[in-house]
Amino acid sequence: MIIRTLFSVRMVRRASNFVVDSQRRCMCSCSGDEEDGFMEDLLRIMWVGSESEAFMDDEPILNQSGLDWRDDSFQTADYRDYVEIIAQRVFEVLRQDDPGFDTKAGLDELRVRVSGLLVRKVLLRILRSLEFLDKAHCAKLGYKFFAWSSKQEKYTHSADAYHLMMKILAQCDEFKSMWKLVDEMIEKGFPTTARTFNILICACGEVGLARNIVEGFIKSKMFNYRPYKHSYNAILHSLVAMKEYKLIEWVYQQMLDEGLLPDILTYNIVMCAKYRLGKLDQFHRLLDDLGRQGLFPDFHTYNLLLHVLGKGDKPLAALNLLNHMKETGVDPGVIHFTTLIDGLSRAGNLDACKYFFDEMVENNCMPDVVCYTVFITGYVVAGEVEKAKELFNEMIQMGQIPNVFTYNSMIRGYCMAGDFDDACLLLKEMEARGCNPNFVVYGTLVGYLQIAGKMAEAHDVIRHMLDKGQYVHLKTKFRSRRRC
Numbered sequence: 001m002i003i004r005t006l007f008s009v010r011m012v013r014r015a016s017n018f019v020v021d022s023q024r025r026c027m028c029s030c031s032g033d034e035e036d037g038f039m040e041d042l043l044r045i046m047w048v049g050s051e052s053e054a055f056m057d058d059e060p061i062l063n064q065s066g067l068d069w070r071d072d073s074f075q076t077a078d079y080r081d082y083v084e085i086i087a088q089r090v091f092e093v094l095r096q097d098d099p100g101f102d103t104k105a106g107l108d109e110l111r112v113r114v115s116g117l118l119v120r121k122v123l124l125r126i127l128r129s130l131e132f133l134d135k136a137h138c139a140k141l142g143y144k145f146f147a148w149s150s151k152q153e154k155y156t157h158s159a160d161a162y163h164l165m166m167k168i169l170a171q172c173d174e175f176k177s178m179w180k181l182v183d184e185m186i187e188k189g190f191p192t193t194a195r196t197f198n199i200l201i202c203a204c205g206e207v208g209l210a211r212n213i214v215e216g217f218i219k220s221k222m223f224n225y226r227p228y229k230h231s232y233n234a235i236l237h238s239l240v241a242m243k244e245y246k247l248i249e250w251v252y253q254q255m256l257d258e259g260l261l262p263d264i265l266t267y268n269i270v271m272c273a274k275y276r277l278g279k280l281d282q283f284h285r286l287l288d289d290l291g292r293q294g295l296f297p298d299f300h301t302y303n304l305l306l307h308v309l310g311k312g313d314k315p316l317a318a319l320n321l322l323n324h325m326k327e328t329g330v331d332p333g334v335i336h337f338t339t340l341i342d343g344l345s346r347a348g349n350l351d352a353c354k355y356f357f358d359e360m361v362e363n364n365c366m367p368d369v370v371c372y373t374v375f376i377t378g379y380v381v382a383g384e385v386e387k388a389k390e391l392f393n394e395m396i397q398m399g400q401i402p403n404v405f406t407y408n409s410m411i412r413g414y415c416m417a418g419d420f421d422d423a424c425l426l427l428k429e430m431e432a433r434g435c436n437p438n439f440v441v442y443g444t445l446v447g448y449l450q451i452a453g454k455m456a457e458a459h460d461v462i463r464h465m466l467d468k469g470q471y472v473h474l475k476t477k478f479r480s481r482r483r484c
Contacts, residue, residue: 086112087121094126094141107148114152116161119145123164130171131438139172159190163199170203178203192217194234201238214239214251232260236269248273261293268300275308283308302330303339310343315352318344334360338371345378350387353378369395373406380413388413402430408441415448420457423448427461437465 093106112118126142146165150157162185169178182200186192197217214235232255239248252270255262262270267290274283287305290297297305302325309318318340322332337360344352353375360367367375372395379388392410395402402410407430414423423445430437442465449458 083115083117083121086110087118087125090118090122090145091125094122094145097137097141097144103144104148107145114149114155116155116158119149119155119157119161120164122149123161123168127164127168127171130168135172136174139169139174139177142168142172143177157188159185159193162190163195166196166199170199175203194231194238197235198238198241201242201244214247233263233265233269236266240269240272243276245273245276249277264290264295264298264301267295268298268304271301272304275304296328297330299330299333302332303336306336306340307343310340311346313344313347313349313352315344315349315355318356332360332363332365334365334368334371337365337367338374341371341378342374345374345381348382350378350382350384366398367400369400369403369406372400373403373409376406376413377409380409380416383416385413385417385419401433402435404430404435404438404441407435407437408444411441412444412448415445418452420449420452420454424457424461 089110090107090112093110094103096106097103122145123142126138126145130138142165146157146161149155149161162181166178166181166185169175169181178199182192182196185196197213200213217231217235232251235251236248239245239251248270252262252266252273255266267286271283271286274280274286290301302321305321306318309315309321322336322340325332325336337356340356341353344350344356357367357371357375360371372391376388376391376395379385379391388410392402392406395406407426411423411426414420414426427437427441427445430441442461446458446461449455449461
């Protein structure tokens with residue numbers, strides 16, 4: 001087996017110490033707590049729509065007739081609603097699992113017809129519950145349902161089901177079980193796709209196994225890399241999301257050694273890696289080489305260049321680039337302005353941020369919630385809390401609904417200004433608006449209250465969180481934060 005060949009039992013045990021939490025990284029990026037993660041998130045999100053369908057959680061789910069159960073032309077609204085209801089009932093039965101409850105019997109009593117869509121809906125519910133429930137318990141529930149559904153009449157797990165179950169196990173630190181599942185998937189004849197690679201590299205990137213995985217996938221004849229031009233782009237795409245920049249360099253060199261010509265996607269990823277590694281001379285050489293190969297910068301290349309110029313605090317050069325984009329027929333969009341504002345705010349040039357923010361509005365490019373949040377975060381990090389408040393109020397007036405990242409930045413700003421009453425009111429406001437606080441929001445408020453010596457108020461926030469039944473298993477983290 002490919003996995004057993006690549007990984008010894010000892011390596012798998014080492015892997016069990018590693019956790020990847022992409023949602024935490026995204027939150028840190030929006031909060032200013034991480035040096036730079038915003039650009040990779042944008043690159044990953046933008047490429048998903050065009051180049052990287054294999055990385056989405058939307059792989060086709062085929063029934064026995066080869067039809068996709070999610071195809072709107074095949075499904076009726078009533079059928080989709082019905083599956084949602086059944087998936088919720090299944091999930092409720094799984095939640096009852098304990099030593100005194102027979103989960104299998106409970107599922108059997110539902111007498112449901114198992115389909116690919118139903119399995120997907122249930123596994124996604126479990127995956128989304130990882131933020132609220134104990135991970136070990138979620139892994140157990142997921143695998144019980146996965147095993148039970150595989151034995152139901154006229155149903156066979158798809159690659160999508162295997163990938164979702166692998167993702168649950170990986171995020172629950174159950175790496176040994178994950179490897180067994182990959183072996184089982186391969187034994188059943190499913191090809192290892194770009195999405196399989198993505199799950200594995202995310203699970204093992206920081207325990208010394210990443211290069212072994214890459215080598216195995218490059219050599220494997222079972223690696224299905226469509227819709228990419230070649231497998232290297234699929235691999236590079238995963239590595240940029242994991243920020244494995246040195247490994248990107250190595251993969252790129254392997255690609256060149258095989259005589260394969262890079263395309264614009266390859267150049268974008270490798271240029272990103274060179275920039276992150278501080279190799280600006282090589283970054284510019286790649287940009288020049290792109291032109292020599294007869295390739296032209298695309299939407300994503302310009303976004304990368306704007307990030308570099310913004311982070312380097314070069315607003316005039318950025319303005320010239322925006323004008324050049326228009327001349328070449330590429331209209332700057334909200335994502336380009338957002339990237340530029342993010343870079344400039346990290347460089348501390350908030351005046352330039354304001355200029356480009358106004359510029360985009362004048363050009364009928366209306367800022368979205370992400371753009372507002374990035375700018376608000378820039379003001380908060382700079383201690384300009386009043387300006388952050390003004391922008392927050394403007395955002396609401398313009399019909400943009402704040403998300404959890406926006407609220408976290410504002411709560412942080414109020415706390416930095418010592419305005420804890422308004423910070424607590426904002427927590428209640430976001431709940432009233434139907435925006436559920438995540439652990440980072442609670443952690444931000446509790447952390448600042450504890451630092452300020454307001455232990456009673458901090459305890460009230462923790463108790464409120466626990467009364468809602470959220471993050472009970474993470475309660476001890478607040479205690480450790482207090483000791484710090």
